[in-house]
Amino acid sequence: MKKLLIGGLSALCLFISNPMTGQEEDKVNYSKEELKFSKMDASPMDLALYRDKNDMAVARVIYSRPQKRNREIFGKLIPYGEIWRTGANEATELTLYQDMKVADATVKAGTYTLYTIPGEKEWTVILNNKTNTWGAYEYSAKEDKVRIKVPVRKAPNTIESLSMAFQESGKGADLLIGWDDSYVKVPFQSMK
Template structure:
């Protein structure tokens, strides 16, 4: 009988612990926000010696059965390339983008999506929300890259680096398409 009573007491404690913890957080005055619908993420590219070369920090909106490009993200308009804060790219060394050498530093990454190509923009204005404060006066470089068909639907906006001859490509993919943004080592 004693074992049964201990077992029942243990089960009750396990059942009440989450409610007690939630009540304790509420009573302590902690006001943690809910999980963001477009959580922040980052992609980092390192060289063979494990030194950082480039990092991108962005928020990941979800497709959620919506038509993304041309509708949710209009064609021909400047986009923050994600959600919430403007996407930021940090270069840890000078890199060549298109025909221009971009100095090591942090830049906003804007894009202008179109059906067959995207304009990629590195802009010197940082710590901004969305594309509301965007001005082309602060553009460091603009290049155009082709849109590619993704082999599978990409549910959340995703970014990753891949090694490429003489540098790396930043892959930006969402829905049924992606682009490759080439970064070459500056000599």
């Protein structure tokens, strides 16, 4: 019992004589060599944001950007006629902050998964209700909210990384999706 009391008293004296703040503790316990961060993803995540004239967010797309790396993309890496997550890693996510028309379909504000079925001359663009999915493995046509077809366009130059951007048009914006030597435009129109 005497040893336990003396040992505990010694530890208390040591603690009182050398108090450390949280910052000092961080310096002591976490040196640069101990920090471990993951490497940059081969297909980094990015986003495209559409804002209206009042600078209010209208739509946002979050997607991963695979690289061309001298590969044949459409018809080879991304087969024609098959469902695609429209990016890499997690399936691409589209958030609408207000009700919108996508082509002729009315879509309520909310978050959807953006899938596509690439073809040589046209793509099928799909907004699906099931979100937070990896790839297209959990895709179910039963969850489709909207399916539209859009023509494939020839890009004026090679697009090295899958790229998405909103481009204003009329009462809304087109979502441009481009990679390699082609791109598509997905029309979004404000309901206001």
